[in-house]
Amino acid sequence: xxxxxxxxxxxxxxxxxxxxxxxxxxxxxxxxxxxxxxxxxxxxxxxxxxxxxxxxxxxxxxxxxxxxxxxxxxxxxxxxxxxxxxxxxxxxxxxxxxxxxxxxxxxxxxxxxxxxxxxxxxxxxxxxxxxxxxxxxxxxxxxxxxxxxxxxxxxxxxxxxxxxxxxxxxxxxxxxxxxxxxxxxxxxxxxxxxxxxxxxxxxxxxxxxxxxxxxxxxxxxxxxxxxxxxxxxxxxxxxxxxxxxxxxxxxxxxxxxxxxxxxxxxxxxxxxxxxxxxxxxxxxxxxxxxxxxxxxxxxxxxxxxxxxxxxxxxxxxxxxxxxxxxxxxxxxxxxxxxxxxxxxxxxxxxxxxxxxxxxxxxxxxxxxxxxxxxxxxxxxxxxxxxxxxxxxxxxxxxxxxxxxxxxxxxxxxxxxxxxxxxxxxxxxxxxxxxxxxxxxxxxxxxxxxxxxxxxxxxxxxxxxxxxxxxxxxxxxxxxxxxxxxxxxxxxxxxxxxxxxxxxxxxxxx
Amino acid sequence: xxxxxxxxxxxxxxxxxxxxxxxxxxxxxxxxxxxxxxxxxxxxxxxxxxxxxxxxxxxxxxxxxxxxxxxxxxxxxxxxxxxxxxxxxxxxxxxxxxxxxxxxxxxxxxxxxxxxxxxxxxxxxxxxxxxxxxxxxxxxxxxxxxxxxxxxxxxxxxxxxxxxxxxxxxxxxxxxxxxxxxxxxxxxxxxxxxxxxxxxxxxxxxxxxxxxxxxxxxxxxxxxxxxxxxxxxxxxxxxxxxxxxxxxxxxxxxxxxxxxxxxxxxxxxxxxxxxxxxxxxxxxxxxxxxxxxxxxxxxxxxxxxxxxxxxxxxxxxxxxxxxxxxxxxxxxxxxxxxxxxxxxxxxxxxxxxxxxxxxxxxxxxxxxxxxxxxxxxxxxxxxxxxxxxxxxxxxxxxxxxxxxxxxxxxxxxxxxxxxxxxxxxxxxxxxxxxxxxxxx
Numbered sequence: 001x002x003x004x005x006x007x008x009x010x011x012x013x014x015x016x017x018x019x020x021x022x023x024x025x026x027x028x029x030x031x032x033x034x035x036x037x038x039x040x041x042x043x044x045x046x047x048x049x050x051x052x053x054x055x056x057x058x059x060x061x062x063x064x065x066x067x068x069x070x071x072x073x074x075x076x077x078x079x080x081x082x083x084x085x086x087x088x089x090x091x092x093x094x095x096x097x098x099x100x101x102x103x104x105x106x107x108x109x110x111x112x113x114x115x116x117x118x119x120x121x122x123x124x125x126x127x128x129x130x131x132x133x134x135x136x137x138x139x140x141x142x143x144x145x146x147x148x149x150x151x152x153x154x155x156x157x158x159x160x161x162x163x164x165x166x167x168x169x170x171x172x173x174x175x176x177x178x179x180x181x182x183x184x185x186x187x188x189x190x191x192x193x194x195x196x197x198x199x200x201x202x203x204x205x206x207x208x209x210x211x212x213x214x215x216x217x218x219x220x221x222x223x224x225x226x227x228x229x230x231x232x233x234x235x236x237x238x239x240x241x242x243x244x245x246x247x248x249x250x251x252x253x254x255x256x257x258x259x260x261x262x263x264x265x266x267x268x269x270x271x272x273x274x275x276x277x278x279x280x281x282x283x284x285x286x287x288x289x290x291x292x293x294x295x296x297x298x299x300x301x302x303x304x305x306x307x308x309x310x311x312x313x314x315x316x317x318x319x320x321x322x323x324x325x326x327x328x329x330x331x332x333x334x335x336x337x338x339x340x341x342x343x344x345x346x347x348x349x350x351x352x353x354x355x356x357x358x359x360x361x362x363x364x365x366x367x368x369x370x371x372x373x374x375x376x377x378x379x380x381x382x383x384x385x386x387x388x389x390x391x392x393x394x395x396x397x398x399x400x401x402x403x404x405x406x407x408x409x410x411x412x413x414x415x416x417x418x419x420x421x422x423x424x425x426x427x428x429x430x431x432x433x434x435x436x437x438x439x440x441x442x443x444x445x446x447x448x449x450x451x452x453x454x455x456x457x458x459x460x461x462x463x464x465x466x467x468x469x470x471x472x473x474x475x476x477x478x479x480x481x482x483x484x485x486x487x488x489x490x491x492x493x494x495x496x497x498x499x500x501x502x503x504x505x506x507x508x509x
Numbered sequence: 510x511x512x513x514x515x516x517x518x519x520x521x522x523x524x525x526x527x528x529x530x531x532x533x534x535x536x537x538x539x540x541x542x543x544x545x546x547x548x549x550x551x552x553x554x555x556x557x558x559x560x561x562x563x564x565x566x567x568x569x570x571x572x573x574x575x576x577x578x579x580x581x582x583x584x585x586x587x588x589x590x591x592x593x594x595x596x597x598x599x600x601x602x603x604x605x606x607x608x609x610x611x612x613x614x615x616x617x618x619x620x621x622x623x624x625x626x627x628x629x630x631x632x633x634x635x636x637x638x639x640x641x642x643x644x645x646x647x648x649x650x651x652x653x654x655x656x657x658x659x660x661x662x663x664x665x666x667x668x669x670x671x672x673x674x675x676x677x678x679x680x681x682x683x684x685x686x687x688x689x690x691x692x693x694x695x696x697x698x699x700x701x702x703x704x705x706x707x708x709x710x711x712x713x714x715x716x717x718x719x720x721x722x723x724x725x726x727x728x729x730x731x732x733x734x735x736x737x738x739x740x741x742x743x744x745x746x747x748x749x750x751x752x753x754x755x756x757x758x759x760x761x762x763x764x765x766x767x768x769x770x771x772x773x774x775x776x777x778x779x780x781x782x783x784x785x786x787x788x789x790x791x792x793x794x795x796x797x798x799x800x801x802x803x804x805x806x807x808x809x810x811x812x813x814x815x816x817x818x819x820x821x822x823x824x825x826x827x828x829x830x831x832x833x834x835x836x837x838x839x840x841x842x843x844x845x846x847x848x849x850x851x852x853x854x855x856x857x858x859x860x861x862x863x864x865x866x867x868x869x870x871x872x873x874x875x876x877x878x879x880x881x882x883x884x885x886x887x888x889x890x891x892x893x894x895x896x897x898x899x900x901x902x903x904x905x906x907x908x909x910x911x912x913x914x915x916x917x918x919x920x921x922x923x924x925x926x927x928x929x930x931x932x933x934x935x936x937x938x939x940x941x942x943x944x945x946x947x948x949x
Contacts, residue, residue, distance in 0.1 A: 037535025
């Protein structure tokens with residue numbers, strides 16, 4: 001461990017994971033023990049275009065806190081929030097700054113809970129040991145455990161299973177990659193399978209509802225990164241079986257549904273999903289047919305590389321290799337903590353497995369490999385741009401354009417269609433690009449065109465010309481025209497910098 | 510249009526201070542515009558993943574353009590002092606020198622380097638002589654500062670690096686009608702805005718001897734005792750103090766050149782100090798205003814609320830009052846009444862002239878309380894950070910995202926239009942959308 005030079009990181013700091021969990025629940029408020037400006041998590045309202053205020057505030061660590069300690073500040077902030085927002089739970093969230101201050105936050109939490117109606121808890125994550133995703137996984141477990149123990153003590157736990165088969169979906173979290181759409185698709189899948197959704201945890205539920213967890217027949221964890229700890233805890237303590245097969249791609253979905261069937265059968269429910277899988281695979285998902293079509297045939301043996309979180313990178317690798325016979329030269333993940341699982345999943349279907357969170361290493365590898373297409377995060381998309389290799393974005397970290405308004409799940413049968421489009425479009429674009437290069441561009445006849453006009457009707461000073469050349473191409477001509485008009489109207493012979501600025505000012509709004 | 514609420518008319522500005530629970534950018538964000546401004550620089554932010562995450566997200570696409578900045582990411586070993594800071598920083602800076610060969614490396618100290626008391630100011634001179642690259646240390650941390658104040662800490666550090674050569678910089682004997690004392694302008698602006706303001710002063714016969722910062726580190730201005738300095742931005746109080754106390758320069762306290770009113774007052778104040786009679790400024794200001802008519806018509810009689818996050822608030826509020834608006838509240842992270850003296854007086858005079866209420870200036874605002882007040886006052890426009898913009902819009906309140914004022918050219922006569930373009934955008938947008946008879 002040593003100081004390292006970094007420009008970009010794949011997974012955010014630990015407190016982001018905690019905040020994502022807290023803000024997924026309804027009426028849970030997070031208070032960060034952090035300096036001014038660390039509450040950047042509020043971008044949630046930008047990225048997810050959230051209509052409500054993000055329930056996160058900071059108990060600001062400033063110079064005074066540094067010299068005297070937080071003293072009553074944190075406690076006051078908790079009790080104040082308790083009165084203002086009346087949350088069910090306040091999660092005190094440490095940050096990198098507060099973890100070096102080594103204040104006794106646990107003590108603050110204990111004292112604050114005496115005076116507040118809300119439950120108060122300290123997120124148990126070490127900033128320097130875990131990343132965003134691990135912290136999210138841990139915090140979810142912490143909250144679930146806390147409430148199940150509490151309800152048990154109060155004797156208010158609902159232990160009776162539902163009459164119809166039912167499931168808890170665990171790990172749908174705010175700011176997750178296409179999470180909202182995935183969730184809708186999952187609900188549809190379970191509806192088709194005639195399985196009731198008992199709870200979706202944590203997205204959109206109240207902590208009070210957690211008492212119904214044990215009523216479900218089994219738990220379902222769609223993503224590898226968040227939820228497995230909770231599912232394992234529920235298995236160990238409440239004897240609830242769980243499935244953590246990622247339902248992305250037709251083969252994986254069938255495996256997943258078969259696993260569900262086995263669980264239900266083992267609980268004496270007579271179900272047979274074989275014909276459902278067959279029907280969906282043939283008619284709802286187009287991707288199985290797509291694999292047989294001429295389009296996909298043309299992709300055979302094309303080279304691709306895959307990089308992302310374990311869930312998406314492993315699933316996309318399987319689709320490329322097993323469903324489209326595309327050659328995956330290497331597949332990689334930045335989730336270092338889950339390297340073993342990832343390697344096991346993909347080592348037989350790609351030439352090389354890459355485990356790294358260093359984006360420069362990934363960039364070098366891509367340049368070396370020269371694939372026909374990249375499937376990765378926003379970082380790989382930009383690497384692809386620089387190398388002129390098309391890239392489909394399949395995993396966080398992402399930008400606002402990865403929070404689409406339209407329905408774009410990755411999971412389930414509709415997800416297979418989306419992914420097939422994504423893959424196919426990446427490759428054809430690549431081919432098209434290549435053909436263009438061979439034939440020398442879209443239109444080889446040089447256009448003596450509007451934007452490149454070199455005709456000057458007026459005399460321009462060198463400084464003014466230089467300034468003009470800095471104006472972006474698509475407006476340059478307009479500026480030039482306006483300026484010359486202005487100069488003519490004001491009987492000026494030479495266009496100087498000053499005249500340019502005056503011309504700009506003179507244009508009415 | 511909502512009518513301006515009847516509020517108690519007060520004749521003086523009132524100042525309040527709240528809890529400091531507000532959203533703003535971390536001051537390390539200044540590297541995003543400063544590395545572009547100082548073309549031969551490299552910025553090294555010495556902090557944790559949290560700092561990196563903020564920069565990565567706040568800078569958006571800039572990050573992919575191989576910026577001349579990087580994080581020196583502190584790991585557990587650095588925090589617990591198991592590693593030698595000097596050796597670690599030496600290793601990184603050698604690599605930067607090899608890869609980028611900058612003329613200067615800025616070390617941006619963060620909350621973490623403050624808390625673990627990493628002696629950046631002590632290490633820098635040693636490493637500087639070893640590597641033979643100037644290293645400038647600025648503590649732009651969230652413990653002490655907000656957003657744009659980051660630039661202030663960098664420029665204050667940079668002011669110490671300006672040369673101090675005692676010679677008459679500019680006057681060639683041929684055209685030295687008057688031996689004007691050198692004038693240095695401080696504040697980072699896009700190069701074309703520098704040129705515009707330089708030209709405005711040249712029209713008054715005032716020569717600008719230099720800018721802090723210059724577009725290259727190697728061209729930093731010469732600042733001698735007795736030289737005049739003037740700021741272009743309201744958040745540069747440390748830089749002003751440094752120039753006065755350490756460089757013995759004379760500070761011209763003027764309103765800031767934001768809006769045609771501010772630009773004129775700024776130039777007039779400088780002329781005044783140099784004993785010159787301003788030429789044609791009244792006419793110039795009038796012309797600009799008449800070109801802004803379409804915007805000011807839209808703003809007249811409307812009300813605005815600044816939640817406060819970038820310290821431009823007082824100058825913008827004053828400009829908007831002159832556009833015919835009423836300002837309910839000016840939230841501001843930090844208020845230096847001495848450095849902003851002329852601007853505050855100008856604001857007061859402007860309110861009196863226009864016969865509108867004096868705004869309340871709220872230092873270290875409390876966002877929660879502010880949202881309460883916004884709900885009561887129902888202003889026509891709230892200027893705010895992105896944390897509140899979408900939720901307020903969903904509640905039927907027009908918002909303008911405040912960060913845009915920091916990243917757009919807003920200075921001088923020529924760019925007044927750009928400011929109003931921003932301010933009126935939500936109003937124009939909403940009047941251009943059809944009334945669909947539903948609430949979003």
